[in-house]
Amino acid sequence: MNLKLKIWRQKDATDTGKIVDYNISDVSSDMSFLEMLDVLNTQLIEKGDDPVSFDHDCREGICGSCSLQINGQPHGPDGGTTTCQLHMRKFKDQQTIVIEPFRAKAFPIIKDLIIDRSAFDRIQQAGGYVSVNTSGNTQDANTTPINKVDADHAFDAAACIGCAACVAACKNSSAMLFVSAKVSQYALLPQGQIERQQRVQDMVAQMDEEGFGACTNTGACEAECPKGISLTNIARMNREYIGANLKS
Amino acid sequence: MSLSALFLISFLLLHVAINFLSVISKDMYNEASHFMGYNPIIQFVMQPILISGVIFHFVLGFVLEFQNKSARPVPYVMKNSAANSSWISRNMLYSGLVILAFLGVHFYDFWIHEINYKYLTDQVPNEARYFSELVEKFKDPLRVGFYVLSFVLLMLHLLHGFQSAFQSLGVNNKFSPIIKKAAMTFSYVVPLAFIFIALYHHFTHY
Ligand code: HEM
Ligand code: SF4
Ligand code: FES
Numbered sequence: 001m002n003l004k005l006k007i008w009r010q011k012d013a014t015d016t017g018k019i020v021d022y023n024i025s026d027v028s029s030d031m032s033f034l035e036m037l038d039v040l041n042t043q044l045i046e047k048g049d050d051p052v053s054f055d056h057d058c059r060e061g062i063c064g065s066c067s068l069q070i071n072g073q074p075h076g077p078d079g080g081t082t083t084c085q086l087h088m089r090k091f092k093d094q095q096t097i098v099i100e101p102f103r104a105k106a107f108p109i110i111k112d113l114i115i116d117r118s119a120f121d122r123i124q125q126a127g128g129y130v131s132v133n134t135s136g137n138t139q140d141a142n143t144t145p146i147n148k149v150d151a152d153h154a155f156d157a158a159a160c161i162g163c164a165a166c167v168a169a170c171k172n173s174s175a176m177l178f179v180s181a182k183v184s185q186y187a188l189l190p191q192g193q194i195e196r197q198q199r200v201q202d203m204v205a206q207m208d209e210e211g212f213g214a215c216t217n218t219g220a221c222e223a224e225c226p227k228g229i230s231l232t233n234i235a236r237m238n239r240e241y242i243g244a245n246l247k248s
Numbered sequence: 249m250s251l252s253a254l255f256l257i258s259f260l261l262l263h264v265a266i267n268f269l270s271v272i273s274k275d276m277y278n279e280a281s282h283f284m285g286y287n288p289i290i291q292f293v294m295q296p297i298l299i300s301g302v303i304f305h306f307v308l309g310f311v312l313e314f315q316n317k318s319a320r321p322v323p324y325v326m327k328n329s330a331a332n333s334s335w336i337s338r339n340m341l342y343s344g345l346v347i348l349a350f351l352g353v354h355f356y357d358f359w360i361h362e363i364n365y366k367y368l369t370d371q372v373p374n375e376a377r378y379f380s381e382l383v384e385k386f387k388d389p390l391r392v393g394f395y396v397l398s399f400v401l402l403m404l405h406l407l408h409g410f411q412s413a414f415q416s417l418g419v420n421n422k423f424s425p426i427i428k429k430a431a432m433t434f435s436y437v438v439p440l441a442f443i444f445i446a447l448y449h450h451f452t453h454y
Contacts, residue, residue, distance in 0.1 A: 008325070019325055072328030098326040105319050171329065171338050172316035213319035214312055216340065217412040223332035232420050239418030 001027040001088060004096040005040065007052055013108050019098070029089040033076060034059060034066060036088055053112040059084040061226065064161030067168070068113055069100040074165035074224045082163060082226045102168035106175070106210040119210040120162050120178060126206035127199035128182045130191045150188045157184040159227040166221035166229070172213030177221035179207050180237035181229045187240055197244040204241055249312065250413035252305040257410060257434070259298055264438050267445050274379045281378035285362060306348055313341045336404045337412075343405040350398035357385055386449040395446045399439040406435035 002025045010017030024040050031039070034056050041051035057065040066083040070076035076086045091097060099113065107115040132138065158181075166177035183200050186192030192199070215234060222231045266284065270277040284290050329338060336343065361381075365371050386392055410431035414420075419427065 006325075069324060069326075072324065072326040073331055077331070100325055103320050103322055103324055105321055169332055171333075173319035174316070211319060213316035215416075216312070216316070216337070217408075217415045218333040218337040220329065220332040231415065235415050235418050235420035237418075238416060239420070242418055 001029060001091070001093045003027055003036075003091065003094070006096060006098045007113070008100045009052070009112055010101075010109050012111060017109070027088055029087070031088045032059070032084055033068070033070070033086040033088065034084050053110075053114050055114050056084055061085045062161060064163035067102045067115060067164060069102055069168055071098050074102060074168040075163075075226055079223075080226055080228060082161075085226075102164055104164075104167050104173035104212065106173065106212050107164065107167070115164075117162070117164055119212075120164065120175070122210065123175070123179055123203055123206045124162075124182060127195065127202040128186070129195075130186060131194050132191065144190050146189060154185050154188040157181045157188070157229065157233055160185075160225075160229050161227055163226060165224045165226060167212065169220040169224035170213065170215075171218060171220065172216060174215045174221070175207050175210070175212040176215040176234050176237070177225060177229055177231070179203055180233035183237045183240060184233045187236065196240070197247060200237060200240040200244050201248070204237075249305070249308055250416035252301050252308065253409055253413045255301050256305060257406070257413075259301075260438055261434075264441050264445075268441060270379060270382055271445055271448055277382070278376055278378045282373070282375045285366070285378075286373060302351065306344060309341065309344055334408065337408040340405060340408060343401040346398055346401040347405060350394070350402075353391075353394070383449050383453050386446055386453075389450070392446055392450045396443050399442045399446075402442075403435055403439035406439070407432060410435050 002023070005022040005024060006019045007022060008017055009020045022040060024036070024043070027036050027039065034054070037052060037054060044051045055065045055067055057063040059066070061082045061084060064082070066075075068075065068083045070083065070086070075081060075083045076090065078086050078090050101107075101109055101113045101115050106119040107117055110116050160178060160181035162178065164175075164178065167173050167175050183203060186199060187196055217231075217234075219231060222229065266277070266280050269280055366373075386395075411428045414424070414427055414431070
C-alpha cells in the first residue's frame with residue numbers, strides 16, 4: 001500500500017504546531033498502525049530528520065498508552081480496538097490519513113502526538129482506591145460473597161484501560177466515562193463500601209478541577225471506547241453523586 | 249439542566265392539551281383560556297415560576313455549552329463526529345436557539361398582548377375573545393411556517409433531551425428501555441400535535 005500521511009508535529013507544549021505531509025510506500029496491510037509509524041520513523045531517522053513521537057507500550061490493547069486521533073476518530077475507524085490493534089488493512093491504498101493527538105485542555109501536548117494524561121492519575125489518586133489490611137494477615141477474597149450480577153458489572157467497569165479515547169471523542173472533552181468506570185468498579189463491590197460516598201465526591205471534584213467539560217449524553221465516548229465501557233456507568237455515577245451530596 | 253427541562257416538558261403537556269381543546273370545541277377552549285388568564289394562582293404563582301424555569305434553562309444551557317467548548321481550546325484538524333454520535337445530540341444549542349426565537353415571538357403575540365389587555369388598558373374580561381384571537385394568529389402563512397419550523401426543532405431538541413434528562417439524573421434500571429421509548433414517543437407526538445393544531449386553524453378558517 002502507498003499512503004499519504006498528514007501528521008501533527010509540535011516541538012513542545014509551547015509550540016503552536018502544524019500538520020506535516022509525508023508519503024509512505026510499501027506498507028503491508030498486515031502491519032499494525034503503530035508498525036506503519038515505526039517504518040515511517042525509520043525512514044525519517046535514515047534521512048536525518050526528527051522522528052514522529054507517539055505513545056505506546058504493550059502493543060496488545062491492555063495498557064492504554066497508545067492514543068492517536070486517526071481520520072477524526074480516537075483509535076481510528078475500527079470499533080472496539082486500540083490504535084496498537086488497528087491494522088492497515090482497514091485502510092485503502094492511496095488513502096490520506098490524518099493523525100492528530102487526543103485534544104483537551106486537560107491533556108497538554110508534550111511533543112507531536114504525545115499528550116500528558118496525568119490528569120487521569122490525579123483523579124484516580126483522589127479516590128480510586130480501597131482500604132484493605134495489607135499487614136500480612138489479609139483475608140482471602142473468596143470469604144466475601146459477592147453476587148454474580150454485581151461482580152460482572154464491576155468487572156466490566158474495571159476493563160477500562162485509561163486510554164482517554166472517551167475524552168478525545170467527546171465534543172465537551174468530558175471524562176465522565178472514565179471516571180464513572182472507576183467509581184462503578186468500587187461502588188459495586190463490598191470492598192468499596194467504606195469510602196463509597198467520599199470517593200465519588202472527591203473524584204468528581206478532581207475531574208472538574210482538571211478542566212474536563214460536562215457530560216451532555218451524546219454517547220460518543222461509549223461508541224469510541226476500545227473496551228466497551230457502557231453509559232450505564234455514567235448513570236450510576238450520577239446516582240452515586242446525587243445520593244452522596246444529599247446525605248452529606 | 250435536567251430538572252428545569254423536565255419541568256418545561258410537563259408544562260408542554262398542559263399547553264398542548266389546552267391548545268387541543270381549540271380543535272375540539274371553541275367554547276371549551278375559551279373557557280380554559282379564561283380560567284388560565286384570570287386565575288390568580290396561575291397568573292401570579294405558576295406563571296413567574298414558568299418564566300424563571302425557561303430563563304434558568306436556556307441561560308444554564310449557554311453557560312454549559314460555553315464551558316464545554318473551552319475544555320478543548322485547540323480544535324481537531326479533522327473531525328468525524330457522525331461516526332459516534334447523532335447530529336442533534338451535538339447541536340442542542342442550535343435547536344434551543346430556534347426555540348428561544350420562537351418563544352420571543354410567542355411572548356410578543358400572546359403574553360404582551362394579554363398584559364396589555366388586562367392590566368394596561370384595563371379592558372373588561374371577555375370570555376369569548378380567545379378563540380377568535382387564536383384563529384387570527386394562524387392566518388399569516390409566514391408565521392405558520394415559522395411556527396411549524398420551531399416545533400420541528402423542538403421535536404429534535406426533545407428527541408435527544410428528554411431521555412438525556414433521565415440519564416443525567418442517574419435513572420438506569422429495568423424500566424429504562426420503556427422510559428426511553430416513552431420519552432421518544434412524547435417527543436414526536438407533542439410537537440406534532442402543536443403543528444397539527446396550527447395547520448388545522450390555518451386551513452379551516454381561511
Ligand atoms: C419548552 C422548551 C424547552 C424544552 C422542553 C427543553 C428541554 C430540554 C431537555 C429535556 C434537555 C436535556 C437536559 C439534560 O440532559 O440534562 C435540554 C437541554 C438543553 N437545552 Fe433545552 N428545552 C427547551 C428550550 C430550550 C431553549 C429555549 C434553549 C435556548 C438556547 C435550550 C437550550 C438547551 C441546551 C443548550 C441544552 C443542553 C445541551 C445538551 O444537553 O446537550 N433549550 N433541553
Ligand atoms: S472508558 Fe474506555 S475510552 Fe475511556 S479511558 Fe476507559 S477504556 Fe479508554
Ligand atoms: S500500546 Fe498498550 S493499549 Fe495500545
